[in-house]
Amino acid sequence: VLLALYMGYVGLGAGVLRALERPAEVRAAQHLVQQHWELLANHTCLRGPALQRLIEGIIQAYKSGITLQGNTTSLGRWDFSGSFFFSISAITTIGYGNLSPSTATGRIFCILFALFGIPLNLVLLNEIGQLVLLGVQHCAHYLEEVFHWQKKTSLLIKTCALVTGFLLFLLLPPLLFSDKEGWSYEEGFYYSFITLSTIGFGDYVIGMNPDRTYPSWYKNVVSLWIIFGMAWLALVIKFCISFLE
């Protein structure tokens, strides 16, 4: 029965997403084809195969994380701050993918790094979660003793903690992102959720816009947010699961 539910759920999602995304995709493809032919038409000495090769070259470069805008190519991705962020994305299993090892040694190291890093990450998140839970429980006890409220306070405190977490990790960060990255609020919220749930598509990644300057504390603050946000979300999902079972 669970299997059927699972398959059904995934199928439902597929259907809806398809309905939502297909039209935009068709439009984008048509637009691009139009452009392509316009370019060829405007410059008749430009030949199809040469343009083809250029396009393939651009695609190849893009997949390696290189954009060809402007006179100089975009800033290096594998500097220390970028590599640090990459390491985080690997062991938290977010795995954005906008940056990924291209050398064979890099990939082998990545596998080994993740093999030990992921359990380490899980243990840390668990610890943080336990600490937060303890803190919340202490708070509840304290309030019970001081104000002589009945047992319902524990539920109240838990919902309070849930809401604060929600505010802190999902509702406030998009404001920061819309200021620093220029995303809309909805895009910031989408990014926050996709990151904290460790899905990590990589369609939105912080600090990757070559036209913007970021303050030096930015990436570190975001890394902290990721860790604490994930711990909080893991707690929430634990509650959901114990509820389901």
Next chain:
Amino acid sequence: KAMCSGKLQTGLLVASYFVYLLVGAAVFQALERTAEKQEKIAAAQMKEAFLQNFTHLTVAEMEQFMKNLSEAIQNGVYPAGNESQIEDSNWDFSNSFFFAGTVVSTIGYGTLHPKTAGGQIFCVFFALFGIPLNIVFLHRVGKMLSLLCKKLGKFLYEKGMRKKKIKFLTLLFFLVTGILVFLCLPSLFFQITEGWSYSEGIYFAFITLSTIGFGDYVVGKQPGRNYFSYYRMLVAIWILFGLAWIALLFNL
């Protein structure tokens, strides 16, 4: 005293976590920096060569075209070919199904992702309920597999082995068969169907089953290759059982 040692433990954990990250960052940087530089040079050269061959093409037009091209690529539209295959969609049902699966399992390759605001919001809610569902589902499958484990253990126990040895042997058995079935064999399979090297196949298998899912390697996305119709479904089933196997390992 117990609380003190607990705090010390936590502190040590946090410290080791950050040290681990720093070490990783340094190593990645060392390994990847030079390769990246070479790619950049190659890309710049290609651009230069192209502009030189067609000197009346203004740089501004070129920039505009490349910007649009980059946007299209970000949207998952790869225009290599005479007509961009408008019929062949990224969002046909089988691809959308695969996508939904990667969301719910939190792998999240990202080669395909919703671009419309509606699609994104739906994705968030879909994942909010789908991820717990996925976890519960994998938990169940893991439990069923662990029952098999116990039966094997019982069988060995009746043959007169000691309990500790049984536990060790069953763990080893599941670890080895799992690695064979979920890492080694699929990589051979991918060598044939995707044309990857064996190590690339293992890298892909690991990155997928650990749910990291970079998206640099994805099944069924090589242009110009023919995949038999149930390929993706087969891979999806492999992913599902592989994840359950990992869940089982955690349980043991």
